[in-house]
Amino acid sequence: MPKHFLTISDIPADEAGQVLVRAKEMKDNAVRTDLLAGKTLLMIFEKASTRTRVSFEVGVRQLGGDPVFIAAKDSQLGRSEPLKDTARVLSRYADGLIVRTFGQEKLETLVEYGDIPVVNALTDEYHPCQIMADVLTMYERTPNLTDLKVAWVGDGNNMAHSFINGSAAFGYELVLACPEGYDPDPAIMDAGVNAGAKVTLVRDPAKAVAGAHYVNTDVWASMGQEEEQKKREAAFAGFEVNGALMAKAAPDAKFMHCLPAHRGEEVSEAVFESPASIVWDQAENRLHMQKAILEWIYT
Ligand code: CP
Ligand code: NVA
Numbered sequence: 001m002p003k004h005f006l007t008i009s010d011i012p013a014d015e016a017g018q019v020l021v022r023a024k025e026m027k028d029n030a031v032r033t034d035l036l037a038g039k040t041l042l043m044i045f046e047k048a049s050t051r052t053r054v055s056f057e058v059g060v061r062q063l064g065g066d067p068v069f070i071a072a073k074d075s076q077l078g079r080s081e082p083l084k085d086t087a088r089v090l091s092r093y094a095d096g097l098i099v100r101t102f103g104q105e106k107l108e109t110l111v112e113y114g115d116i117p118v119v120n121a122l123t124d125e126y127h128p129c130q131i132m133a134d135v136l137t138m139y140e141r142t143p144n145l146t147d148l149k150v151a152w153v154g155d156g157n158n159m160a161h162s163f164i165n166g167s168a169a170f171g172y173e174l175v176l177a178c179p180e181g182y183d184p185d186p187a188i189m190d191a192g193v194n195a196g197a198k199v200t201l202v203r204d205p206a207k208a209v210a211g212a213h214y215v216n217t218d219v220w221a222s223m224g225q226e227e228e229q230k231k232r233e234a235a236f237a238g239f240e241v242n243g244a245l246m247a248k249a250a251p252d253a254k255f256m257h258c259l260p261a262h263r264g265e266e267v268s269e270a271v272f273e274s275p276a277s278i279v280w281d282q283a284e285n286r287l288h289m290q291k292a293i294l295e296w297i298y299t
Helices: 013-028 051-062 083-093 106-112 128-141 156-168 186-194 205-209 228-234 279-298
Strands: 040-045 066-071 096-100 118-120 149-153 175-177 199-200 216-218 254-257
Touching: 013 128, 013 156, 013 279, 040 083, 051 066, 051 279, 083 106, 096 106, 106 118, 118 128, 118 199, 118 279, 128 156, 128 254, 128 279, 149 156, 156 175, 156 199, 175 205, 175 216, 186 199, 199 279, 205 254
Parallel strands: 040 066, 040 096, 096 118, 149 175, 149 216, 175 199, 216 254
Antiparallel strands: none
C-alpha cells in the first residue's frame, strides 16, 4: 500500500516529531540523497503557485528524482477527462503525484483509483506542506512546541485547518480569531480536538493575539474566491495584523504568513517588513520540510 500525505493527520502521531527533526537535519546539512533515483513524480497543478511548485521541483531533484510539471488546464483534465481515468493512466507511468487542486475529494479519488503515493500541494480544505514547514520555522526558534501559543487572525481556511491538525500533531496551543461566517469547518475543529488539538475560536483578533508567540495570517480571499474579494474586505475589517495588534502579542513575538501576502489588507506593510517577520524562513523551509515528507513516504 503506498503512503499518502493528504493532511498532517496522515503522519502517525509518533512519527510527526521524527519528520520534523529530519527536516531540520536536512536543512542544516544541505542533505542530497539518491532516495528517488529512477523515480518520476508528476506535479499536477490546477491553481497558480510559486513556492510549492519550485520547492517541490528542486526538492525532488535534490533527492535524485525527476519532477514533471503538468498544468491541469493544458492536459485532458482541462477537457473533462475523468480524474479516476487520469489516476489509472498516470499510475502506469510514474511513482507519485503531487497535486494542487480545489476539493479535497479529488485527492481521495486519485488515491482510490491510482496506486502511487499522492501528496497534497494545497486544496480548498488543507495546506499540510505549508504548515509542516511553518512548524519547522517555529521549532528552529522555540523547540518546545508544547509551550507555544500560536494565533491565527483571519479566514478559517485551508491554512487554518492545517494549523488545527498541526496542533494535534505537535502540541502547540492555537487560538483562531475569525469574523462571523468565516469560521473553520466545525467538523475539522471537532476532529482536531478529538485528536488532541488545543484550539479555541474567538471573534476578537486582540484576544487571539494576547501573549501569542507567533501571529499568523493569510489572504482574505483564497484562490478560487476572487469574486468574493470586495465582500470579504468588508467582513474582515479590523482583522489587519498591524503594529497595534502585534504589540499585544508576547515580547519578541514573530509574524508569519504563507505568502503571497496582500499588504494593507491582512497585514500592514510595517509588520510585514519588520524584524518580527519570519516569512522568508517559512518560504525556505518548504524545501527542507517537503524533502523530509518525501523521505517519510518513500522509505
Ligand atoms: N505558500 C504557498 O503555497 O505559495 P505558492 O502558492 O506560491 O505555492
Ligand atoms: N489560503 C491561500 C493560501 C495560498 C498559499 C489560498 O488557498 O489561496
